[in-house]
Each structure stands twice: as C-alpha cells, then as structure tokens.
Amino acid sequence: LSVVENEKLRKYDLLANELGLIHKCRIKIIPYVMTWDGVVTNFHKKYLKDLDVQPHLEAYIQSLVLKKTLESISLNRRRGYDMDDAKEKELERSSYLVS
Incomplete structure (x- = not known):
C-alpha cells in the first residue's frame, strides 16, 4: 500500500511543480x-485531517472503491471466460482438421 502511495506522489509531482510555477503558489500532494477492504496507510488520519474529509464522505469513498473493485473483477472474469470459450472453439476446429 505504501508503494502505491509513493507511486501517486511521484506521478503527480511533476504536475504539481508545473501548476505551482504557473500560478505562483505552493502545491501539496496528498x-x-x-x-x-478499507486498509489504509499509517498517514491516513493525517491526510483526512488535511483534506477535511468528514466520516460520511469517507464511508462514501470506501463504497465507491468497493463498487469499482467489483466491476473490475467482474469485467476481468468475463473477459477470461470469453478467452476460454474462444480457445475451446479453436481446439474443436483444430480437432476437426486433424481427424
């Protein structure tokens, strides 16, 4: 999880620096x-305080994370089944050619 956090920091660092130069202000990446499943980093409470996120908003964010995760898993499984079906059909075709 901290690896993802560091990736996000690096990913947005260049953009933040550029925006800071354009608007002549300080930018803080959070x-x-x-x-x-609700696992968060050690700095999660600090980030919530910095962003002024209320408990009901945090619950809403977690529900969105759950929903998007389920959608992603479902899509991957559907794609996987489609691939299996295509492989089965190809095996059937190749077995006809061999016979």
Missing part, C-alpha cells in the same frame, strides 16, 4: 489511498 496521496489518499484506500483498498477495497
């Missing part, structure tokens, strides 16, 4: 990361 990598708010949460897993589908």
Whole structure:
C-alpha cells in the first residue's frame, strides 16, 4: 500500500511543480489511498485531517472503491471466460482438421 502511495506522489509531482510555477503558489500532494477492504496507510488520519474529509464522505469513498473493485473483477472474469470459450472453439476446429 505504501508503494502505491509513493507511486501517486511521484506521478503527480511533476504536475504539481508545473501548476505551482504557473500560478505562483505552493502545491501539496496528498496521496489518499484506500483498498477495497478499507486498509489504509499509517498517514491516513493525517491526510483526512488535511483534506477535511468528514466520516460520511469517507464511508462514501470506501463504497465507491468497493463498487469499482467489483466491476473490475467482474469485467476481468468475463473477459477470461470469453478467452476460454474462444480457445475451446479453436481446439474443436483444430480437432476437426486433424481427424
């Protein structure tokens, strides 16, 4: 999880620096990361305070994370089954050619 947090910091660092130069202001990157099962980093409470996130909003964010995770898993499984079906059909065709 901390690896993802560091990736987010690096990913947005260049953009933040550029925006800071354009608007002549300081930019602070806050990598708010949460897993589908609610696992968070050690700095999560600090980030919540910095962002002023209320408990009901945090619950809503976690519900979105759960929903998107389920959608992603479902899509991957469907794609996997489609691939298996295509492989089965190809095996059937190749067995006809061999016979």
